[in-house]
Amino acid sequence: MSVLSISYFKIGRSLKDRFHTSWMLVCLVVILLLPFILGAGLLVKSMVLLKDQSIWHLLFSSKWHPLKGEFGFLPFIISSLWVTVLSIIICGPICLFSAIHLTHYAKRWFLKFIHPIIDILAGIPSVIYGVWGIVLIVPLISKAGESFGSPNSGYTILTGAIVLSIMIIPFVLNILIEVIKTVPHGLVEASLSLGATKWDTIKKVILRKAYPGIISAFGLGISRAFGETIAVLMVVGNVVKIPSGVFQAGYPLPALIANNYGEMLSIPMYDSALMFAALVLFFIVTVFNMGSRYLILHAEKRI
Numbered sequence: 038m039s040v041l042s043i044s045y046f047k048i049g050r051s052l053k054d055r056f057h058t059s060w061m062l063v064c065l066v067v068i069l070l071l072p073f074i075l076g077a078g079l080l081v082k083s084m085v086l087l088k089d090q091s092i093w094h095l096l097f098s099s100k101w102h103p104l105k106g107e108f109g110f111l112p113f114i115i116s117s118l119w120v121t122v123l124s125i126i127i128c129g130p131i132c133l134f135s136a137i138h139l140t141h142y143a144k145r146w147f148l149k150f151i152h153p154i155i156d157i158l159a160g161i162p163s164v165i166y167g168v169w170g171i172v173l174i175v176p177l178i179s180k181a182g183e184s185f186g187s188p189n190s191g192y193t194i195l196t197g198a199i200v201l202s203i204m205i206i207p208f209v210l211n212i213l214i215e216v217i218k219t220v221p222h223g224l225v226e227a228s229l230s231l232g233a234t235k236w237d238t239i240k241k242v243i244l245r246k247a248y249p250g251i252i253s254a255f256g257l258g259i260s261r262a263f264g265e266t267i268a269v270l271m272v273v274g275n276v277v278k279i280p281s282g283v284f285q286a287g288y289p290l291p292a293l294i295a296n297n298y299g300e301m302l303s304i305p306m307y308d309s310a311l312m313f314a315a316l317v318l319f320f321i322v323t324v325f326n327m328g329s330r331y332l333i334l335h336a337e338k339r340i
């Protein structure tokens with residue numbers, strides 16, 4: 038091969054390398070800019086409402102009378118927090134202990150058998166979970182409320198939390214299984230060789246080593262729970278009122294947007310209010326993600 042051919046070959050390789058580096062960098066920049074683009078778009082659409090009313094009044098007022106120009110989002114924010122926190126409290130121990138059992142107690146064939154089932158649960162449409170909640174969970178919660186001296190229709194915060202927890206269990210469980218499996222087996226063997234029991238090894242070695250990943254799994258679960266719409270909308274009651282207990286109806290932010298967006302586009306102020314609801318939801322999820330990221334970094338420093 039001549040010197041000229043070698044030179045052309047090197048130039049061609051250099052151009053290909055620059056081309057591939059450039060388009061990959063463009064893709065990375067687009068991904069990094071997406072959250073800012075989404076936030077900016079929602080903010081622009083919300084300006085019609087924000088010019089008319091203060092943000093503090095919108096966030097901390099409980100009066101929701103759109104035809105009178107009163108847009109208080111506090112009942113929707115409180116309902117979203119109620120449903121999301123309760124769902125994580127319900128699914129958290131189930132997912133964590135199930136992941137521990139599947140990775141360290143169950144036979145290997147059982148883990149291979151259960152993985153497709155978890156994937157099937159994750160792929161079921163949310164409307165099916167909503168119908169299941171109406172058929173099974175709503176009557177149970179109604180009877181439970183009567184037993185505890187809180188009569189209700191069954192369409193409550195607790196019903197929405199139970200349905201939502203069932204929906205996010207496959208998502209969180211899959212992540213926890215993979216996180217726990219990444220703990221080096223040598224650490225486990227070293228702990229057992231020093232005389233520690235299997236449960237002590239799980240508590241003091243495996244969970245400690247996997248702690249950042251566990252926080253990440255639950256942080257992503259919270260973000261996923263905040264955005265679920267249809268199933269929660271079907272069972273939570275959709276009553277504009279600040280709930281003071283789990284046996285009362287609620288109205289989360291995603292349900293507000295899904296219920297009203299299509300038919301209210303012709304009313305500029307109402308349309309802007311729904312965009313502001315989406316902006317508030319986006320902000321809450323972002324804060325939760327940043328908080329979980331901080332906890333992960335703090336936990337990694339302690340390991």
